[in-house]
Amino acid sequence: MKVRMALSLALAMLLAATLAVRAGGEDDFKTVYAAAETANRQAGLLKNQWPATAEALAAAKKAASAGEFDQALALARNAEALAQASIAQSKLEAQAWTAAELR
Numbered sequence: 385m386k387v388r389m390a391l392s393l394a395l396a397m398l399l400a401a402t403l404a405v406r407a408g409g410e411d412d413f414k415t416v417y418a419a420a421e422t423a424n425r426q427a428g429l430l431k432n433q434w435p436a437t438a439e440a441l442a443a444a445k446k447a448a449s450a451g452e453f454d455q456a457l458a459l460a461r462n463a464e465a466l467a468q469a470s471i472a473q474s475k476l477e478a479q480a481w482t483a484a485e486l487r
Contacts, residue, residue, distance in 0.1 A: 413453050416460040417444055423467035430474040437466040 420441060427433045440463035447456035 410448070410453055413444075413448050413457045413460060416457055416464060417441070417448070420444070420460050420464035420467060423464050423471065427467050427470040427474070430471060432470045432474040434466055434470045437463050437470065440466060 420437075424433060424437050424441065427437070440459050444456045444459035444463055447453075447459055
């Protein structure tokens, strides 16, 4: 229960950070998108990729293809936040499992 609450709080904070989106161009989008893809790959290595992250990455790429870089940047930031949250979830669950098993 405490793990879920901590995870929910972490996710909420990460998603709230994405709301503070500043306008950016194609270069900003490419930088943020690359970071989001890297974080998503790291989540994959932990076997905890979220479908919502893949959806956000696809939506970001689609918006960028349409030349809507402000929207694409916001979506890429959201994807990165989701990927980071999935990484945090993996780490929290690994710690919780260890604590539960080693009583």
